[in-house]
Amino acid sequence: MIQLHAIEKLYGKQPALQQIDLTIPKASSFGLVGPNGAGKSTLMKILVGVIEDYKGQIKIDSAPYVGNQTAMKQRIGYVPQDICLEETLTARDNLILFGRLYGVKGKKLQERINAVLELIGLKDREKSLVSTFSGGMKRRLNIGCALLHDPDIMILDEPTVGVDPQSRRAIFEMIHSFKNNGKTVIYSSHYMEEVEQLCDHIGFIDRGVVIEQGKLRDVLARHRQSSIYVEGKGISKQLLTGFEGVTEHEEGYLIESQTPLQTLEAVTCHLAKKAILPARLELSQAKLEDIFIKLTGTPLRDNGWEAQQ
Numbered sequence: 001m002i003q004l005h006a007i008e009k010l011y012g013k014q015p016a017l018q019q020i021d022l023t024i025p026k027a028s029s030f031g032l033v034g035p036n037g038a039g040k041s042t043l044m045k046i047l048v049g050v051i052e053d054y055k056g057q058i059k060i061d062s063a064p065y066v067g068n069q070t071a072m073k074q075r076i077g078y079v080p081q082d083i084c085l086e087e088t089l090t091a092r093d094n095l096i097l098f099g100r101l102y103g104v105k106g107k108k109l110q111e112r113i114n115a116v117l118e119l120i121g122l123k124d125r126e127k128s129l130v131s132t133f134s135g136g137m138k139r140r141l142n143i144g145c146a147l148l149h150d151p152d153i154m155i156l157d158e159p160t161v162g163v164d165p166q167s168r169r170a171i172f173e174m175i176h177s178f179k180n181n182g183k184t185v186i187y188s189s190h191y192m193e194e195v196e197q198l199c200d201h202i203g204f205i206d207r208g209v210v211i212e213q214g215k216l217r218d219v220l221a222r223h224r225q226s227s228i229y230v231e232g233k234g235i236s237k238q239l240l241t242g243f244e245g246v247t248e249h250e251e252g253y254l255i256e257s258q259t260p261l262q263t264l265e266a267v268t269c270h271l272a273k274k275a276i277l278p279a280r281l282e283l284s285q286a287k288l289e290d291i292f293i294k295l296t297g298t299p300l301r302d303n304g305w306e307a308q309q
């Protein structure tokens with residue numbers, strides 16, 4: 001388990017992180033979610049020891065993190081937001097370079113490189129120069145470089161920005177297999193759909209402050225507001241006056257409800273009594289992104305995840 005307590009970081013006089021308390025359970029896939037500039041990268045850099053001038057305490061499996069960072073760093077694989085590869089070398093030579101940086105040598109290094117090449121799906125391109133790779137292939141190799149020392153904690157800072165759908169799928173499979181082997185994944189993103197798909201725990205961060213955290217399903221249950229959407233000829237706000245929380249939406253109306261199935265039944269009966277057949281009558285649930293916006297008033301992304309597909 002990773003525990004962060006009262007973490008604070010200033011850039012000059014500007015606070016980037018304020019009183020961060022986070023618990024990341026062992027063998028979880030933890031999504032650190034927030035808009036651009038929220039503080040995700042700063043927090044990750046603190047965790048991997050790139051940033052050392054911060055306040056607060058970190059514990060990994062109850063042991064204080066500061067003081068024995070070298071030993072701890074051996075347990076962490078870090079994939080930074082910016083791709084860090086030597087373009088004039090082949091994929092295998094890049095892996096050799098990074099393996100040595102992590103202190104992996106000899107037969108062990110060759111074994112790890114073969115395993116990692118399989119995992120990242122680049123075995124058939126191991127002898128190609130990185131300069132000939134697509135953005136997605138470079139991302140996968142970048143992730144592979146962080147896995148050579150066989151860490152049990154993997155920290156990935158927005159690893160799917162600008163990658164093709166095939167590489168995104170490969171990255172997701174890699175993360176699943178890492179987690180299925182009992183390892184911990186910390187994954188930052190401002191793409192909510194990815195986080196809902198990949199992570200079992202989340203932390204919302206906004207303007208350097210953690211505003212919500214916990215099991216994904218508990219966070220959803222705490223904040224998810226269900227609605228009934230109804231649309232059709234003869235359906236008006238006036239017709240729905242007996243229901244609370246009615247708002248206009250698209251071509252029809254949304255009725256907010258804590259008991260959506262009962263409300264759905266009530267709406268069906270009400271319309272049947274008026275002999276109105278709706279064109280659409282459906283249950284709709286707020287997504288993680290809607291919850292984030294509700295909690296902060298801040299949109300999560302500046303461009304759509306779907307736009308990258």
Ligand SMILES: Nc1ncnc2c1ncn2[C@@H]1O[C@H](COP(=O)(O)OP(=O)(O)OP(=O)(O)O)[C@@H](O)[C@H]1O
Nearest residue numbers: 011016034035036037038039040041042043081190
């Ligand atoms: N080296 C730095 N010097 C000064 N300010 C910085 C530095 N790095 C980050 N910041 C500022 O700290 C805040 C948090 O930045 P950070 O990169 O941690 O956010 P982020 O959530 O990772 O954003 P993004 O999704 O855009 O990477 C931002 O206001 C940013 O401008």
